[in-house]
Amino acid sequence: MKLFAVLILTAVIMTSCNWINPSEETPSFVKVESISFTASSTEGSENQNFVDSWVYIDGEKIGAFEMPLTFPVLKEGSHTIQVYPGIKLDGISNTRAIYPFVKPWEATVNLVKDSVTIIYPASTYDDNLQFRVIEGFEDAGMTINSTSLSDTIMLRTSEPAEVFEGSFSGLLAIDTQHDTIDVRSNASYVLPQTGAYIFLEMNFKTEAPLAVGVISNTSGYSVYHPILILNETSTWKKVYVNLTPVVNREYQADSFFFFCRMELPDGMSSAKAYIDNIKLIHAE
Numbered sequence: 001m002k003l004f005a006v007l008i009l010t011a012v013i014m015t016s017c018n019w020i021n022p023s024e025e026t027p028s029f030v031k032v033e034s035i036s037f038t039a040s041s042t043e044g045s046e047n048q049n050f051v052d053s054w055v056y057i058d059g060e061k062i063g064a065f066e067m068p069l070t071f072p073v074l075k076e077g078s079h080t081i082q083v084y085p086g087i088k089l090d091g092i093s094n095t096r097a098i099y100p101f102v103k104p105w106e107a108t109v110n111l112v113k114d115s116v117t118i119i120y121p122a123s124t125y126d127d128n129l130q131f132r133v134i135e136g137f138e139d140a141g142m143t144i145n146s147t148s149l150s151d152t153i154m155l156r157t158s159e160p161a162e163v164f165e166g167s168f169s170g171l172l173a174i175d176t177q178h179d180t181i182d183v184r185s186n187a188s189y190v191l192p193q194t195g196a197y198i199f200l201e202m203n204f205k206t207e208a209p210l211a212v213g214v215i216s217n218t219s220g221y222s223v224y225h226p227i228l229i230l231n232e233t234s235t236w237k238k239v240y241v242n243l244t245p246v247v248n249r250e251y252q253a254d255s256f257f258f259f260c261r262m263e264l265p266d267g268m269s270s271a272k273a274y275i276d277n278i279k280l281i282h283a284e
Helices: 244-249
Strands: 028-030 036-038 052-057 062-068 069-073 077-088 094-098 105-112 118-119 123-124 129-135 144-146 156-157 169-175 180-185 199-206 210-218 221-230 233-243 255-263 271-283
Touching: 028 105, 036 077, 052 069, 062 069, 077 233, 094 156, 105 118, 118 233, 169 180, 169 199, 169 255, 199 244, 221 255, 255 271
Parallel strands: 028 118, 036 123
Antiparallel strands: 028 069, 052 062, 052 077, 077 094, 077 105, 129 271, 144 180, 156 169, 169 271, 180 255, 199 233, 199 271, 210 221, 210 255
């Protein structure tokens, strides 16, 4: 695992580690619009939601910046810039972090005083990752299905307005006659309990609150551990669910399922949730 730990911001993203005083020397400027991402055919969708750039110049932390951004730096000439992609942990705006499963971008850049240098960071997944689940709903045999706690079944949809990418997305639909749907991975997984990071990536949109978490299995007993509630959204979003604390806390568990659960809220006659590109990932 990389030497850097996931760094969590508990306040707003800092604009810089060093304030620029107008009386000081003229700064150079660096501009970052976004961070591109590519994945191999065995790593599933290339969709990511990198919201921040964590910037280092010559090994010195300059700051963590929400993109797009242009920031000043009191340097000129040739310098090594590293950009680490940043995410919202569990979809929460005030818990920002470097995503530990992707590589930083690094390049030697010539900085010019009072000029803007545009850089184009790109990233890929890190080496030595285990993709335990990759579910894009393109195949008829899904790796996630309804449990006995549901009174309806999980479906695939091919309606263009309902599909995130590709030809299919997962569909969870409930109404007054079928007011609960509970889905989990078909298999349970032995996950590292040594502090190694474990994440569930997922694209979603939902008309009602959607719970996401894990189910621990210990000596034949299964216990649900909801980790977060995804709020209603009419547009597709990407969430990075940090499973690490729960999996490590449940150190006596033999294995884990992951699950999603939706119940019909009072006052609603029906609700749908759509999910896609589910990935269960941890370091080797």
